[in-house]
Amino acid sequence: MANGRVVQTADRTIGGRRLAALLPADVLARPGYRALADAVRTLILDGRIALHVRLPAERELAEAVGASRATVTGAYDLLRESGYVRSRRGSGTWTELPDGHRPVGAHALLGAGGHSADGDPGVDLAIAAMGAPEDGLAAAFAWAAPRLPRLARDPGYHPFGLPDLRSAVADRFTRRGLPTRPEQILVTAGAQQAFSLVVSLLCRPGDRVVTENPTYANALDALRHARLRTGSIAVSDAGWDLDMAESTLRQTVPRLAYAIPDFHNPTGALMPPEQRLRLLAATRATGTWLVVDETIADIALDVPAPAPLASLAPRGGADHVITIGSLSKTHWGGLRVGWIRASAKMITELTAVRVSADMTGSVLDQLVALPLLADMDRDLPARLAQLRSRREALVRALQRHTPEWSWQVPPGGLSLWVDLGEPVSSALSERAAAAGVHIGRGARFGVDPGTFEHRLRIPYTLPADRLDEGVRRLASAFHDGVPLPPAVQRPHWVA
Secondary structure (H helix, E strand, C coil), X not given: CCCXXXXXXXXXXXXXXHHHHHCCCCHHHCCHHHHHHHHHHHHHHCCCECXXXXXXXXXXXXXXXXXXXXXXXXXXHHHHHCCCEEEECCCEEEECCCCCCCCCCHHHHHCCXXXXXXXXXXXXXXXXXXXXXXXXXXXXXXXXXHHHHHHCCXXXXXXXXXXXXXXXXXXXXXXXXXXXXXXXXXXXXXXXHHHHHHHHHHCCCCCEEEEEECCCHHHHHXXXXXCCXXXXXXXXXXXXXXXXXXXXXXXXXXXXXXXXXCCCCCCCCCCCHHHHHHHHHHHHHCCCEEEEECCCCCCEXXXXXXXXXXXXXXCCCCCCEEXXXXXXXXXXXXXXXXXXXXXXXXXXXXXXHHHXXXXXXXXXXXXXXXXXXHCHHHHHHHHHHHHHHHHHHHHHHHHHHCCCCECECCCECCEEEEECCCCCHHHHHHHHHHCCEEXXXXXXXXXXXXXXXXXXXXXXXXXXXXHHHHHHHHHHHHHHHCCCCCCCCCCCCEC
């Protein structure tokens, strides 16, 4: 399906016109069958075309893209040789992945699992999250252990979340400037489940939604799997294009808009207050639900942590805002605790959807989350200091190994959005994987296929020595395989 949506049909077949619509506009402007094969391979790697889907016949695709049949035949042959499709006589050509590759997004859950050719352990730069603070996590479990038996006397089903945790989350919103009652909180198994529940309740296949571009890759996956039509709001190194955002909202009147205004993932940008007010007003005027992702809002490295976006609205002017968050980035992704903040009525409706999926969340995880949330203001500064040090280490590594790349140092968040100067992100990520480095190529964060091929998202969440080793291997893969124009001069970084 076009417009960046995943192709998953009942008969597991994609037609020539549909595949042509997914291809970058300039694919046939490049020489021959290799460009076409590279474009199809990227669609498969990025999940735009699902696995085990039958591709169109050679003649059909040739007509759809305006190429010769020989060009399509050559592209299919190259894809077969590299393991991205398989063909059976009388059955057609089907998508698959070569041995050693995982479906899009899977390595972020399963860990890098990669090693270089000589057996050295890999470096996982695909996950923008830190390991758990060991002392704090151990103390939280010690606090929870004697309290668990009391909770274990009942069946353990708390579809809204533990009452004490709902109160704690509501109190934190209130302290941050957004008055909140416990009945306005639904505790979820992380922010991704929170977003999926919201999409499931509010949207139906074919509805229009708007996201930033680029944006969080797993949110895009959720929208594609829900078969929604996705429009975009550009976010560049200069920030949000709110003029275009307002125009897009007026013209498309989307059902839902998804935004990360606080240390945006992947760019790290922070939306100014005046743009927040404009976004609130524009979504309210079009009757659009605004989902604000605060997962990274507390990772404020150079500026004070921002107040919730909904707190800026005049009284009664934020009823259309749904805020999601979690402890995954501030504490640990293995602790599956997130939340949704909305009206009490909306929370009741979301809980009904949640019950149909998993009944309830982990009582133990929620119990452990209580002291972590209570001590967050005391413990988080040390965590942020560690991230500042690692951010500096990543900048030094990039300056040392890849001075031709450019980037901006964000005021918060967990990663740099690096400009490679050449549209080679997907090819580089594959070569880097062979060297044991797993990295989020730019196309994973784009609404449309083929975009951000000149970008890499590089987290600064690993220790300094691992960051340096990862960048060194990236640099080796880049310099060994990518020809660079000799006269290009780029700034190293911008504070």
